[in-house]
Every structure is written in structure tokens, then in C-alpha cells.
Amino acid sequence: MAPQENCCGHxxxxxxxxxxxxxxxxxxxSGMSIPIRNKxxxxxxTPKEEKKKLEMYTPAFYxxxxxxxxxSTGPTHMAVTPLDLVKCNMQxxxxxxxxxxxAPTLVGYSGQGACKYGFYEFFKKYYSDxxxxxFTAKYKTLIYLGGSASAEFIAGVALCPMEAxxxxxxxxxGFARGLSDGLPKLLNTQGVAGLYKGLLPLWGRQIPxxxxxxxxxxxxxxxxxxxxxxxxKEECSKQVQLGVSFAGGYLAGILCALIxxxxxxxxxxxxxxxxxxxxxxxxxxxxxxxxxxxLPVRIAMIGTLTGAQWCIYDSFKVFxxxxxxxxxxxxxxxxxxxx
Numbered sequence: 423m424a425p426q427e428n429c430c431g432h433x434x435x436x437x438x439x440x441x442x443x444x445x446x447x448x449x450x451x452s453g454m455s456i457p458i459r460n461k462x463x464x465x466x467x468t469p470k471e472e473k474k475k476l477e478m479y480t481p482a483f484y485x486x487x488x489x490x491x492x493x494s495t496g497p498t499h500m501a502v503t504p505l506d507l508v509k510c511n512m513q514x515x516x517x518x519x520x521x522x523x524x525a526p527t528l529v530g531y532s533g534q535g536a537c538k539y540g541f542y543e544f545f546k547k548y549y550s551d552x553x554x555x556x557f558t559a560k561y562k563t564l565i566y567l568g569g570s571a572s573a574e575f576i577a578g579v580a581l582c583p584m585e586a587x588x589x590x591x592x593x594x595x596g597f598a599r600g601l602s603d604g605l606p607k608l609l610n611t612q613g614v615a616g617l618y619k620g621l622l623p624l625w626g627r628q629i630p631x632x633x634x635x636x637x638x639x640x641x642x643x644x645x646x647x648x649x650x651x652x653x654x655k656e657e658c659s660k661q662v663q664l665g666v667s668f669a670g671g672y673l674a675g676i677l678c679a680l681i682x683x684x685x686x687x688x689x690x691x692x693x694x695x696x697x698x699x700x701x702x703x704x705x706x707x708x709x710x711x712x713x714x715x716x717l718p719v720r721i722a723m724i725g726t727l728t729g730a731q732w733c734i735y736d737s738f739k740v741f742x743x744x745x746x747x748x749x750x751x752x753x754x755x756x757x758x759x760x761x
Contacts, residue, residue, distance in 0.1 A: 478744065479547045486742045487735075488540030494734035495535025498727055500528040523591040525601035530584025534577040534628075539735060541573035542636055566637035574632035578625050583617035585624060589693035620693050623700065627685030634678045635728060643670040643748030655749040663746045668733040670748065675728025679721045684712045686720065 477483065546569035550558045558565055587604040590597045598604030608616050646666050647655050655663060691703040704712060736746040 479543075483744060484540055484544055486739060486744060487543045488536045490735045490738035491535035491537070491539025492532045493535075493738055494731040495538065496528050496532030498531075498730050498734065500524050500531070523588045523600065526584040526588040526591065526604065529601065530581045530588065533584070534581035535731075537577035537580050538570075538573050538632060541576055542569050542632075545569035545572040563637055563641060566640050567633050570632045570636035571629050574629045575625065577632070578621065578628050581628070582621045582624050585689070586617050586620055586693055589620075589690055593690065593694040620689050623685055623689045623692055627682045627689055630685070631678045631682035634681050635674055638677050639670050639674040639728075639732060640748045642673050643667070646670060647749045655746075660740050660746075663749075664733055664737055664740070666749070667736040667746055668729045670729075671732030672725045672729030674732075675725040676721055678728060679717070679724035683714075683717050683720055687712050687715055 546565055549565050549568050553561075553565065583605070584601070587598075587601060587608055590608065591600060591604050598607055612619070643666055646669065647658075651658060651662065651666065655666075658666075687707060688700060688703050691707065692698055692700070695702065707715060732747070740746060
């Protein structure tokens with residue numbers, strides 16, 4: 423029989439678990455009526471173990487994933503701004519020039535990361551429930567692909583305006599110094615439509631990228647635990663699990679760079695050339711240039727970036743009391759686990 427829960431959501435087992443917000447003696451007197459035989463012998467458990475009792479696929483879980491997505495995506499993309507400029511073949515002067523466009527990068531990719539990671543966890547669970555446990559176990563990669571594509575569809579809308587500002591700041595000398603003057607200028611000259619001019623090619627870049635990022639990561643991590651790590655994930659230390667997260671993320675990032683690079687060149691071209699079309703980009707760059715221009719730098723950047731993102735994301739999940747991503751082939755519904 424599952425343990426009963428009180429109104430605060432804590433288990434009433436043989437020991438008394440008291441949430442941290444009523445630790446004070448005054449709160450205990452006003453909020454609880456407890457028969458006490460010997461005050462001096464009362465021991466209140468510390469809240470350290472509460473992290474282990476957090477449930478998967480609850481609002482707290484999705485909130486943690488959303489915040490973890492912000493922390494893992496925005497700062498990491500901002501940190502590689504110099505590499506992004508090199509990839510765009512820019513000639514910059516000085517350190518400040520190398521970090522041109524950091525503000526729209528930070529804001530845009532923070533919003534994108536929140537939607538990408540938060541909605542991925544949501545859609546992965548949602549599609550798993552729709553498909554049922556047998557189909558999910560057999561075709562789990564399809565669940566990963568569907569969940570990540572759905573999440574990136576939303577995340578792309580959040581990213582697109584800031585991406586438009588970032589590309590213009592980085593590739594059009596004299597356009598603006600950063601987000602504070604670049605966004606108003608873009609709105610004044612092209613309106614809201616100008617902010618979403620590159621949405622379709624952005625989806626074309628980001629949706630395949632994210633599908634590869636999540637599906638390959640989940641499968642790579644699973645294989646690392648099966649083939650490389652000598653014991654099950656649950657028996658590994660948190661340090662080992664986070665090392666697997668980085669390694670799996672780096673390998674997944676290389677695949678992401680390969681699959682999304684043509685669309686990345688296309689997005690940069692369209693945002694930089696006013697009134698240009700995709701046909702103009704293909705005509706000027708050529709198919710070979712579309713697939714290979716800036717590719718080595720992008721592989722190095724995306725591999726490191728993706729590895730760091732997964733490591734930061736899983737570190738935050740571990741910090742708040744949830745397990746790392748990947749390496750577990752089955753999931754349980756918390757509602758059904760109580761029955």
C-alpha cells in the first residue's frame with residue numbers, strides 16, 4: 423500500500439516529515455497540533471532527503487527543466503559569440519568587436535532554451551502516454567524525434583526576433599551597437615514582419631538540429647551506459663553521470679552541426695541581404711558552399727556547445743533533485759505509481 427500524504431504533499435510514515443517553511447517553533451505551535459510526551463527528544467529531519475522524493479513529470483519537474491534550459495542555452499551561446507562571428511567570416515577589431523551581438527544572443531537563446539528543454543520533456547511524456555508503454559519501448563527514438571520537433575517549433579518563435587537582430591548587428595557594420603538600439607531600428611524600418619522574416623529557414627535549421635540533438639543524445643547516452651560504463655546508471659556517481667552527459671552531448675553536437683549547417687548558412691544570408699530569397703542564396707553560395715562554408719568551425723563550436731549544454735542542464739536537474747537525462751529506457755507515470 424502506498425504511503426498516505428498529508429495536505430502539504432509529504433509522506434506520513436513512522437517518522438514525521440516537516441516541511442522547511444514551518445521549522446520554527448512558533449510556526450509549529452500555530453500550524454500543527456502534535457501530542458508531545460518529551461519535548462527534548464524530538465528530532466526534526468533535515469530537508470536534505472526531500473530532493474530525492476521529487477516526482478517526475480510534475481509541474482515542479484517541468485519548471486526545473488525550463489529553468490535548466492535557460493541556464494544551459496543562453497549563457498553558452500553567448501560565450502561562443504566570437505566563434506559565431508568567425509563562422510560568419512567577419513573581420514573584427516578588438517575584444518569588444520568579438521562579442522558584438524552578445525545581448526540578443528543571450529536573450530534569444532535563453533527564451534529558446536526554456537521552450538526547447540521544457541516542452542521537450544512535456545511532449546516526450548505526452549507522446550509516450552499516447553503511444554502506450556509497448557510502442558514507446560519499441561520505438562522510443564520516434565518519441566524523441568516527435569517531442570523535440572514539437573518543442574523546437576515553439577522555441578523557434580521565441581528565438582527568431584533576437585536572431586534577426588543578432589545577425590544584423592554582427593554582419594552589417596554600422597547597423598546598430600547591440601540589442602537596445604538594434605531592435606527598435608529593425609522594428610522602425612521593417613516592422614514586426616522583419617523580426618520573423620527568417621522564421622521558415624530558422625525552423626529549417628533548428629527543427630532538424632534539435633531532433634538530432636535530443637534523439638541522438640538519448641540513444642548515445644543509452645549506449646554509453648550499456649557498452650562503456652561497467653555498471654547501471656543508477657549505481658554510478660553523479661560525477662560519472664554528468665561526464666556521460668557531456669560526452670553524449672559532444673557527440674550529438676557533431677551530428678547536429680552536419681545536419682543543420684546548410685540552413686544555418688541560409689539564415690545568415692537572408693538576414694544579411696535585404697530582400698534576398700533562398701534562391702538568391704543558393705545561386706550566390708552554390709550547393710557546395712551552402713553545405714561546406716564554415717563547417718569545420720561550426721563542428722568545433724556546436725560539439726563543445728552541445729556537450730556543455732547537456733552537462734549544465736543535467737547538473738541543474740541533479741541540483742534540484744531530479745535524475746540526469748537519458749540512459750533509462752522506461753518511464754513511469756507518477757499518478758499510476760501511487761495506485
